[in-house]
Amino acid sequence: MFLLVLAFFLIILGLVGAFLPALPGPPVSxxxxxxxxxxxxxxxSFATVAVSFVVMAAVTAMDYLLPPAMTRKFGGSRAGGIGATVGLVAGLFLPLPVLGVILCPFFGAFIFEFLNSPDDTARAFNSAWGAFIGFLLGTGAKAAVAVSFFWILVLNLVKGWF
Known part of the structure; x- marks a missing residue:
C-alpha cells in the first residue's frame, strides 16, 4: 500500500513539475x-514501464532542446536562449509564479537578444516569440506525459478491481 501511495504522490508531483522548471516533471512521474x-x-507490465521510460526520456530531452531550437528557428541567437532561461528562473520569484514562468522567458529572450543586437528589434521580438513557443510546446509535452502516466496508473488499478 505504501508503494501505491508513493506512486500517486510522485505522479502528481511530476504533474506539478511539468509547469515548474526546478522540478523534472516526467522523470518524477x-x-x-x-x-x-x-x-x-x-x-x-514490464513493457508498460519500459515504454513509459522511453517516452519520459524523449520528452525530457525535448524539453531541453526545444526552446533554444525554436529561438534559433525564429531568428534568435544564443543570447536569446540564455535570456529565455534567465527569464524563466526570474519568473519563479514573482508574486504570481505561474504568470512569471509563462511571460518572463519571452521578456528575457527579448531583452538579451536586444542587448546582443540593439539595432534589430524585429529579431529580438522573433527570438522572444520562438522562446515562448518552445516553452509552451515543452510544457505541453511534459504535462501530457504526466497526465498519461496518471491515467495509466488509474486505469491499471480500476482494471484490477473488477
Whole structure:
C-alpha cells in the first residue's frame, strides 16, 4: 500500500513539475509508475514501464532542446536562449509564479537578444516569440506525459478491481 501511495504522490508531483522548471516533471512521474510496478496493488507490465521510460526520456530531452531550437528557428541567437532561461528562473520569484514562468522567458529572450543586437528589434521580438513557443510546446509535452502516466496508473488499478 505504501508503494501505491508513493506512486500517486510522485505522479502528481511530476504533474506539478511539468509547469515548474526546478522540478523534472516526467522523470518524477515515471518514478511513480516504477513504484506502482513494484506495488502489490498494481499489475503494471514490464513493457508498460519500459515504454513509459522511453517516452519520459524523449520528452525530457525535448524539453531541453526545444526552446533554444525554436529561438534559433525564429531568428534568435544564443543570447536569446540564455535570456529565455534567465527569464524563466526570474519568473519563479514573482508574486504570481505561474504568470512569471509563462511571460518572463519571452521578456528575457527579448531583452538579451536586444542587448546582443540593439539595432534589430524585429529579431529580438522573433527570438522572444520562438522562446515562448518552445516553452509552451515543452510544457505541453511534459504535462501530457504526466497526465498519461496518471491515467495509466488509474486505469491499471480500476482494471484490477473488477
Amino acid at each position: 515515471w518514478l511513480g509508475l516504477l513504484a506502482a510496478f513494484f506495488s502489490a496493488s498494481a499489475s503494471l
